[in-house]
Amino acid sequence: MKKAFVKTENYARFAAGVAAVERRGAAEAGMMLVHGQPGHGKSTIVYRWAEENGAVFLRANVDWTPRYFLVELAKELRLDSKGTSQQLFGRVLEHVVERQVPIIIDEAEYTLKDKAATLEKIRDISDRAMCTVILIGMGKILDGIATFPQIYSRIAHIVEFSKASLSDVTLTCEKLCEEKVGPDLATEIHKLSKGRMREILNIIANIERLAKDNSFTGEELTRKHFAGIPLSYDWQGKGGKGA
Amino acid sequence: MSVTMDVLRYIAGHNAVFFRDIVKESELGVSAVEVALRCLKRRGFVKWVEGLYGLTEKGLEYIKQGREIKCGPERGEAASSRGNTLRQRAWKVMHMRRVFTLADLLVVLCDEASKKDEENLGNYLKALYKAGLLKKAARTGHYILSEGDGPLAPAYNRQAKTVTDRNTGQVYHV
Numbered sequence: 001m002k003k004a005f006v007k008t009e010n011y012a013r014f015a016a017g018v019a020a021v022e023r024r025g026a027a028e029a030g031m032m033l034v035h036g037q038p039g040h041g042k043s044t045i046v047y048r049w050a051e052e053n054g055a056v057f058l059r060a061n062v063d064w065t066p067r068y069f070l071v072e073l074a075k076e077l078r079l080d081s082k083g084t085s086q087q088l089f090g091r092v093l094e095h096v097v098e099r100q101v102p103i104i105i106d107e108a109e110y111t112l113k114d115k116a117a118t119l120e121k122i123r124d125i126s127d128r129a130m131c132t133v134i135l136i137g138m139g140k141i142l143d144g145i146a147t148f149p150q151i152y153s154r155i156a157h158i159v160e161f162s163k164a165s166l167s168d169v170t171l172t173c174e175k176l177c178e179e180k181v182g183p184d185l186a187t188e189i190h191k192l193s194k195g196r197m198r199e200i201l202n203i204i205a206n207i208e209r210l211a212k213d214n215s216f217t218g219e220e221l222t223r224k225h226f227a228g229i230p231l232s233y234d235w236q237g238k239g240g241k242g243a
Numbered sequence: 244m245s246v247t248m249d250v251l252r253y254i255a256g257h258n259a260v261f262f263r264d265i266v267k268e269s270e271l272g273v274s275a276v277e278v279a280l281r282c283l284k285r286r287g288f289v290k291w292v293e294g295l296y297g298l299t300e301k302g303l304e305y306i307k308q309g310r311e312i313k314c315g316p317e318r319g320e321a322a323s324s325r326g327n328t329l330r331q332r333a334w335k336v337m338h339m340r341r342v343f344t345l346a347d348l349l350v351v352l353c354d355e356a357s358k359k360d361e362e363n364l365g366n367y368l369k370a371l372y373k374a375g376l377l378k379k380a381a382r383t384g385h386y387i388l389s390e391g392d393g394p395l396a397p398a399y400n401r402q403a404k405t406v407t408d409r410n411t412g413q414v415y416h417v
Contacts, residue, residue, distance in 0.1 A: 002355070002356070003346055003349035003350050003353060003356035003361070004349075004350065004353060004354060004355045004356060005350060005351060005352070005353060005354055044350060044351055047336055047339050047340065047351045048351050048352075050335075050339060051332055051335045051336055051339075051351065051352070057338075057339045075392075078393070078394065175355070
């Protein structure tokens with residue numbers, strides 16, 4: 001499989017969301033929430049954006065407290081992480097204000113415990129530095145944040161990472177598959193994968209292997225080439241699925 | 244200290260030396276010593292007579308005055324260590340991911356990874372692994388970032404066989 005970054009519809013929505021937050025009218029509403037089920041490409045897209053924009057990337061832990069968060073943030077900013085919480089906050093804030101560094105918090109659902117104490121600290125930084133903060137979470141993070149109106153009101157934009165569309169699948173096949181994939185096979189990949197990017201990549205890898213084993217390489221591949229051959233394995237009990 | 248100065252000081256300490264002795268005693272690698280000697284000869288600090296290298300009057304003067312010569316390979320430096328190179332960008336992603344493969348890095352960084360990109364990063368990861376900055380998961384072969392905390396990507400000098408942590412100055416021989 002070729003190695004390339006595929007700019008899917010999720011990526012376009014993410015980039016548009018960040019642009020909207022950065023153009024915001026209210027300076028203190030500098031937060032963006034990104035959520036979605038696993039396997040839709042959240043991590044890859046966020047890493048790409050973070051690298052391109054020099055963002056600070058933190059991964060929340062289950063035992064995060066406001067101070068723990070400040071220490072981690074100070075370390076990422078290459079600042080002294082010792083001192084009282086007040087000193088630490090001041091040091092971090094000064095740096096963030098000056099550099100306007102965007103901050104990304106992955107697994108942000110862990111910041112909701114203890115009445116969102118850590119998320120409140122993150123909100124403090126976002127408000128005072130007027131910097132962009134991107135929260136990334138799964139499951140019920142949106143519902144969780146909605147119970148804290150003072151935080152929810154700071155969220156300028158919400159992006160939900162959803163299943164890959166047929167155009168996403170077609171684009172992914174074009175960019176990553178070593179073989180040419182016909183439209184009917186792309187449709188079948190979309191159906192088998194249920195739009196999950198991880199599964200799409202697995203199926204593409206299977207197609208490449210089967211094409212090589214059966215000497216189909218160099219032709220445009222269609223459903224007929226794989227009739228009766230499982231391209232995807234649904235471990236949740238339904239057995240192999242073929243084209 | 245640069246490779247060139249190391250070679251010059253070695254020759255100064257031994258009067259007349261064979262090429263193979265410089266390579267063996269300095270542990271700098273054949274290519275690095277070749278490049279250094281070419282530079283020193285071109286600039287008139289070193290001469291070659293009947294297979295032996297020795298200092299010229301100019302070379303002796305420089306050594307006596309403790310002057311630095313800037314030419315040839317710098318220890319630990321590589322052209323790729325400056326600017327927003329693929330390796331520098333990869334270092335940033337390594338810090339975010341912590342556990343990764345070469346493919347994981349290429350998929351984030353490249354709109355279309357070429358063979359050259361793959362070789363470049365692949366060699367770089369192998370060098371960081373040999374230097375102990377990366378570990379490997381025994382079962383899957385994934386790389387794990389273990390050492391090295393600063394924002395600057397380590398510099399890999401293939402000729403001198405060194406990896407330099409540009410944040411601390413520490414040099415690892417690989």
